[in-house]
Amino acid sequence: MRAIVRTQKALKADPALATAIGNRLFPPEEASPISSLVARDAPFYDAMVTSGAVDGSNKFAKASGLIAEPAPYERLVASQFRPIWNGWRRAYFFTGAAGLSMGLGGAAGGAAG
Numbered sequence: 001m002r003a004i005v006r007t008q009k010a011l012k013a014d015p016a017l018a019t020a021i022g023n024r025l026f027p028p029e030e031a032s033p034i035s036s037l038v039a040r041d042a043p044f045y046d047a048m049v050t051s052g053a054v055d056g057s058n059k060f061a062k063a064s065g066l067i068a069e070p071a072p073y074e075r076l077v078a079s080q081f082r083p084i085w086n087g088w089r090r091a092y093f094f095t096g097a098a099g100l101s102m103g104l105g106g107a108a109g110g111a112a113g
Helices: 002-013 017-025 034-044 051-063 079-085 089-095 097-101
Strands: none
Touching: 002 017, 002 034, 002 079, 017 034
């Protein structure tokens, strides 16, 4: 999760970083637009997965016949990483049990979305 958040921040700050990776993975004609696409989409990069997003995915999957019943948010999302999504690294890693009781998540008691 931390790597995703760091990568999103780096790409927001410098979308041209995506070009180097694109050049290694794709033919030149396909790699050339990558940095402009990243620059366009970067404002929407967010590691947080909301309960609304899960609800929408469940509705789509059910309507498409991919699932019989919706999967609960807690089963699909590692909510113990919520502090990282929100930039609360210090609160999460340094509050211990107090952080859990404050609803900041954690492996033992991850708060629901």
